[in-house]
Amino acid sequence: MIVLRAPYATDYEATRGRLVTEEASRTRTPFQRDRDRIIHCTAFRRLQHKTQVFISPEGDHVRTRLTHSLEVSQIARSIARVLRADEDLTEAIALAHDLGHTPFGHAGEDALDAVMAGYGGFDHNDQALRVLVLLEQRYPKFDGLNLSWETLEGVVKHNGPVTKSPLPSTLAWFNAQFDLEIYTHAGVEAQIAAISDDIAYNHHDMDDGLRAGLFTIEALCDSVPHVAEVFTKVRKDEPDAPESDVISEAVRRLIGDMIDDTLACTTRRLARIAPVSAEDLRNCGEAMVRFTEPMKENERALKTFLFEHMYRSPSVNAERKAGAQIVRDLFTYFLEVRDALDMSWLTAYPRAVNESWERIVADYIAGMTDRFAKRLHRRIFHTE
Numbered sequence: 001m002i003v004l005r006a007p008y009a010t011d012y013e014a015t016r017g018r019l020v021t022e023e024a025s026r027t028r029t030p031f032q033r034d035r036d037r038i039i040h041c042t043a044f045r046r047l048q049h050k051t052q053v054f055i056s057p058e059g060d061h062v063r064t065r066l067t068h069s070l071e072v073s074q075i076a077r078s079i080a081r082v083l084r085a086d087e088d089l090t091e092a093i094a095l096a097h098d099l100g101h102t103p104f105g106h107a108g109e110d111a112l113d114a115v116m117a118g119y120g121g122f123d124h125n126d127q128a129l130r131v132l133v134l135l136e137q138r139y140p141k142f143d144g145l146n147l148s149w150e151t152l153e154g155v156v157k158h159n160g161p162v163t164k165s166p167l168p169s170t171l172a173w174f175n176a177q178f179d180l181e182i183y184t185h186a187g188v189e190a191q192i193a194a195i196s197d198d199i200a201y202n203h204h205d206m207d208d209g210l211r212a213g214l215f216t217i218e219a220l221c222d223s224v225p226h227v228a229e230v231f232t233k234v235r236k237d238e239p240d241a242p243e244s245d246v247i248s249e250a251v252r253r254l255i256g257d258m259i260d261d262t263l264a265c266t267t268r269r270l271a272r273i274a275p276v277s278a279e280d281l282r283n284c285g286e287a288m289v290r291f292t293e294p295m296k297e298n299e300r301a302l303k304t305f306l307f308e309h310m311y312r313s314p315s316v317n318a319e320r321k322a323g324a325q326i327v328r329d330l331f332t333y334f335l336e337v338r339d340a341l342d343m344s345w346l347t348a349y350p351r352a353v354n355e356s357w358e359r360i361v362a363d364y365i366a367g368m369t370d371r372f373a374k375r376l377h378r379r380i381f382h383t384e
Contacts, residue, residue: 006084008275010187016149019133019178020142034151035092041138041145043099043131044069049369051105051323052205063204065098071204072097075259076196079289080189082263083270090189092147093154094196100127102366103373104323111324112362115331119358126168127366128155133174134350135363143350153180154190158197160287161185173353184282191289199258202302207251209310217247223305226298230254261295326377327365333380334361340380 005011012029025033038044047066063071073094080090101124102108113122132152133144156162156171162182166172175182185191206227209215221228227250234241234249241249266289273288275281281288291299310316334341338357341364349360365373 004084005086006188008188008270008278008281009083009085010089010150010189010278012086012089018146018148020146022146029088030148031086031089031092031151034145034147035088035095037138037145037147038092038095038099038132041099041131041136043136043367044095046367046369047098047101049371050101050103051108051370052201052208063208065101068200068204069095069098072193072196072200075199075255076193079192079196079259079262083188083192083266083289085188085192089150089154089187090192092151093158093190093193096128096132096151096155097158097193097197098124098128099131100124100129100366102127102327103368103370104320104327107320107324108327108373111327112331112365115328116358116362119356119362120169122362122366123168125156125159126170127363129168129174130170130363131367134170134353135367137348137350149178149180150187150189152178154186154193156180157182157184157186158190158194160194169359181282185284185287186282187278188281188288191287195262195289195291198299199255199262202299202306203251203255203258205306205310206302207247209306210247211244214313214315215305215309217243219309220305224298224301227254227302230257258291258295258299261292262289265290265292265295323370323373326373329377329381330365330373331361334364 010031012031015030018030024030028036044066047069048064050065052063052065052068073091076090076094077087079085080087102112102122104111109122109124116122129152131144132147132155136144139146157180161184162171167175167182171180171182174180206220210217210220217231221231230253231246231250234246234253238246238249269288269290273280273284275284275288335358341361345364346360349363355363368376
């Protein structure tokens with residue numbers, strides 16, 4: 001089936017190009033090429049062993065940053081197909097959105113930001129840009145992946161216009177070379193990737209929390225009415241299904257409801273604005289891809305429950321605390337013992353920028369997986 005691109009979709013034939021000009025691919029669009037470069041990069045592979053919620057999970061079925069990114073990309077492509085946006089650009093942005101995450105999730109990020117407070121701080125979104133334009137070393141003619149303007153714009157602005165002041169250091173440096181128009185909204189593809197992230201992590205974290213025994217279906221349903229309605233319907237429709245199947249079916253329906261809500265709300269908004277180009281969406285002053293107000297309330301209720309019963313549960317908190325301490329210890333150690341930093345990694349470090357030693361150490365630690373950071377910490381500090 002051939003799907004005609006919507007007038008507001010990003011047109012790959014009108015791409016603004018790459019920072020370093022390259023000959024066009026004979027077999028792929030620019031955005032397909034971007035997606036492939038992201039999938040093949042080292043930072044993407046490392047997401048397999050980076051925390052989503054649980055730190056270095058022992059079970060094979062608990063989500064990681066990699067599985068989360070794949071789930072986001074699947075949801076995003078589904079929405080993009082119905083809205084007739086560019087599916088490949090949407091997928092590329094979705095796959096790249098978490099590349100800047102540290103080991104140990106937000107606990108690791110908070111710890112790294114604290115120790116880097118006097119050296120420009122640390123932000124995982126800015127780090128994703130560092131990975132894409134500097135730290136990946138795979139091509140002889142440039143640092144980073146040399147992605148198209150539209151993909152980089154989408155990664156930087158998928159949560160909306162950048163209003164932080166001062167700008168994160170990498171964004172300020174790169175934007176001066178390749179203006180990403182950071183004060184406007186991104187195209188529809190990035191907006192789709194962002195809302196797909198919300199849809200995925202809310203319900204998949206709920207799934208993982210139930211299966212890990214952090215809370216029960218009954219406790220969840222007592223606190224979150226719209227979730228209770230779905231579980232009630234599933235049990236009525238499938239009275240003999242085991243609990244595991246009930247959870248899976250409820251998660252599937254809840255995700256489907258949010259996708260349907262997004263499509264309905266976004267379609268109405270697009271009809272009101274009637275954009276005739278991707279630029280119209282960038283300059284309209286508001287995000288087009290949204291939930292309805294009732295669905296926003298549902299999302300907030302589920303987030304509140306997960307925050308109280310999962311993200312701040314005693315077992316997860318203990319893991320977060322331990323992970324943060326590992327990040328602090330490694331940062332202090334490498335700051336003082338420069339010769340201990342992996343020379344093969346340091347040799348490949350980009351020479352395009354004159355970074356402080358503190359930033360170099362932060363880049364090294366940010367790229368670590370949970371298990372590598374724990375193993376290195378044990379070796380250095382002789383802990384068990």
